[in-house]
Amino acid sequence: MRISTLLLSSAALLAGATAGLAADLPSKKAAPVEYVRVCSQFGAGFFYIPGSDTCLKVSGRVRADYYYNQPLVRADNTTTTRARGYLALDSYTATDMGPVRATTRVYVTKDSLAGASTTLDWAYIQFAGVTAGRIATSFFEFAPFGGVSFLGGGANGRGSDYGAINTLAYTYAANGFSATLAMEDGTERRTGLNGLGSASLGYAGHALPDVVGRLEYGGSWGVAALTAAVHQTRYALASDNTDYGFAIQGGLKINLPMLAAGDALFLQAAYADGASSYTGWASGAAKNGAGAALFTASDYEKNAAGNWVSVKTWSLVGGVEHYWVPTISTALFAGYGHYDGADASDWSMFSVGANVKWTPVKNLLLAAETTYQRAVDTPVAVAAGTQKDIWNARLRVQRDF
Known part of the structure; x- marks a missing residue:
């Protein structure tokens, strides 16, 4: 009996010591997994x-x-x-x-x-509703046309996508309607002054951004948009003062599901006075050889009397895309543009093109496109290394992920 009591007492003491020691040891818990x-x-x-x-x-x-x-x-x-x-x-x-x-x-x-x-x-x-920073396409442009031609079809080789530009804009949108008022970087819209095209020769410092407005309405039938812009030109010489040009554009996309799913017709027209880049005349006309252009586009040109005259330009662009099957489509597009400069510096351009696009699997594009562009009604002789018409073609392989 005495031995049993002693053993039980020793076991109790050992258990208590072990419990106390365990309480003194640091506890390690597994960190929660962040899925x-x-x-x-x-x-x-x-x-x-x-x-x-x-x-x-x-x-x-x-x-x-x-x-x-x-x-x-x-x-x-x-x-x-x-x-x-x-x-x-x-x-x-x-x-x-x-x-x-x-x-x-x-x-x-x-x-x-x-x-x-x-x-x-x-x-x-x-x-x-506020957009601030660099956007992929100016709010002035009618972006849907960019889906037709990946080479940039249209007057003077232009599609509807001007390209990325810095902006600060506000957009109100409701029930398929949207209205946008934007301030965009006007320095990126400069095209030249009387062929000078250099800030050190033709432009003074930039003072005001371009003001761009956009009205758009879309539905199952398609998209319609009306855009406008005001562009400032400050001359290097203070005696030349400052001029303000403007541009306006209308665009229309009409879905044609009665032909095939995805089919659409695209139409757009633009006019500019003292803001040539808004109608696609920012990069000159057809050019080849060593990169020489038939002419250099400008917003304003000096006439024979030495006065600055605004350049008036316009362009018409249209295209249609048809899906033969859900994975294969063909597009046809054409454009015509006119450049009315000082005195006799008037130019006209037209372009036509076609492409075929195949998506064998999701997000994989195989495409081919060709365009033909020609300058007509040119006022000067064609310089060496240039010509009035030009062919271009491209094959594209593209994978999105």
């Missing part, structure tokens, strides 16, 4: 950034282009190539005042006989 959660409220591909309430989408594109360029002299490259890689980040954060969006895309390009270059495609913030 990536899908964020579906802003579209496919978004996920919550771990530890935040921001939804992020990572996407990209790889593109390979193979060009045919009509040569004029033996030194010209008849064929050239391009490789380009894109990386895009798109984010949304839900707030009590609506979502805040921040998005950016950059791409790196390697052309034939050129070093690799990096370009900011866009980088902007959107919140409560």
